[in-house]
Amino acid sequence: MISTILLQAAASALPKVGSALCAAIVAFAASFGISRLAKYVMEASARQPEIAGGLRTTAIIVGALIEGVCLFAVIVCLLSLY
Numbered sequence: 001m002i003s004t005i006l007l008q009a010a011a012s013a014l015p016k017v018g019s020a021l022c023a024a025i026v027a028f029a030a031s032f033g034i035s036r037l038a039k040y041v042m043e044a045s046a047r048q049p050e051i052a053g054g055l056r057t058t059a060i061i062v063g064a065l066i067e068g069v070c071l072f073a074v075i076v077c078l079l080s081l082y
Contacts, residue, residue, distance in 0.1 A: 019078060022073075022080075023078065026074055027074065030067065034066055037059055037062055038063075041058075
């Protein structure tokens, strides 16, 4: 009796834990991607300062795309609860 109640409670909590874990992984991956983007833009700007403006514009666009994908993935993770 008690074991079936515990199994039902665990089964109802498992999707919530999975969604939270998925959202955390997505946020970590997005922050890792943006940090690598910034690192390589800074290195390229240091090597060729004359193209820094174009690199900055491209980096802002790519960073916004990474954030958009992260937001979409977090929303999908949260919608998987329902």
